[in-house]
Amino acid sequence: MPRVCVPSLLLIAACASSSGLENNLIEGGPGQAITVEINAVDNSNTLRDPDKSRQYAIEVEVGNSSDTLVTVTQISITTDGSGAFQVYPTVKRFNELIDPHKDHLFRIDLRGRLMRPFAMNEAHTVVLRVIATLSNGDAYAYSFEGPVREAD
Numbered sequence: 725m726p727r728v729c730v731p732s733l734l735l736i737a738a739c740a741s742s743s744g745l746e747n748n749l750i751e752g753g754p755g756q757a758i759t760v761e762i763n764a765v766d767n768s769n770t771l772r773d774p775d776k777s778r779q780y781a782i783e784v785e786v787g788n789s790s791d792t793l794v795t796v797t798q799i800s801i802t803t804d805g806s807g808a809f810q811v812y813p814t815v816k817r818f819n820e821l822i823d824p825h826k827d828h829l830f831r832i833d834l835r836g837r838l839m840r841p842f843a844m845n846e847a848h849t850v851v852l853r854v855i856a857t858l859s860n861g862d863a864y865a866y867s868f869e870g871p872v873r874e875a876d
Contacts, residue, residue: 747861747862747863748861748862748863749855749863749865750862750863750864750865751865752864752865752866756789756864757788757789757790757794758786758787758788758789758790758794758856758858758862758864759785759786759787759789759827759864759866760784760785760786760787760854760856760864760866761784761785761787761866762782762783762784762785762852762854762868763783763784763785763829764782764783765780765781765782765783765870766780766781766782767779767780767781775837776837776838777812777835777836777837778835778836778837779833779834779835780811780833780834780835780836781831781832781833782801782831782832782833782834783829783830783831783832784799784801784829784830784831784832784854784856785827785828785829785830786799786822786827786828786830786856787822787826787827788822788823788824788825788826788827789825790824791824791825792824793821793822793823793824794821794822794858794859794860795819795820795821795822795858795859796818796820796822796828796830796856796857796858796859797817797818797819797857797858797859798815798816798817798818798855798856798857799815799816799818799830799832799854799855799856799857800813800814800815800816800854800855800857801813801814801832801834801852801853801854802814802852802853803836803850803851803852803853804851804853807839807846807849807850807851808838808839808840808841808842808843808846808848808872809836809837809838809839809850809872810836810837810839810850811834811835811836811850811852812834812835812836814832814833814834814835816830816832816833818830836850838872842872848871848872849869849870849871849872850869850870850872851867851868851869852867852868852869852870853865853866853867854866854867854868
């Protein structure tokens with residue numbers, strides 16, 4: 725699983741997510757027609773909501789390794805709900821064409837927060853699940869893990 729460092733309310737890491745509405749969910753990996761990467765995470769917006777969540781801007785790169793034009797219609801990001809740090813499920817709709825053997829950067833704004841203190845033996849990481857859905861109904865799911873550092 726790729727590691728991506730992400731600054732946060734803590735220092736957060738990135739993973740991927742799903743909306744559950746995809747027609748054909750394909751687990752991402754080497755050799756897939758569509759690749760997904762998290763290029764950057766920005767938490768420079770330091771304002772916190774009353775629930776102590778913070779906003780993050782994530783750059784998601786979707787690559788088209790196929791020989792056909794594809795249209796990205798949706799990107800969703802979630803966490804599994806069991807970790808100390810969680811992001812609110814986020815879905816952003818698009819209508820973005822990606823030419824064969826090209827990629828495109830998508831900016832996704834999401835919110836996340838420490839839901840509970842980390843347990844003594846628990847890794848200080850977060851896993852994000854990113855799902856890129858195409859106009860043909862195929863959805864490519866990738867997961868990313870990164871460190872979370874509790875705020876000073």
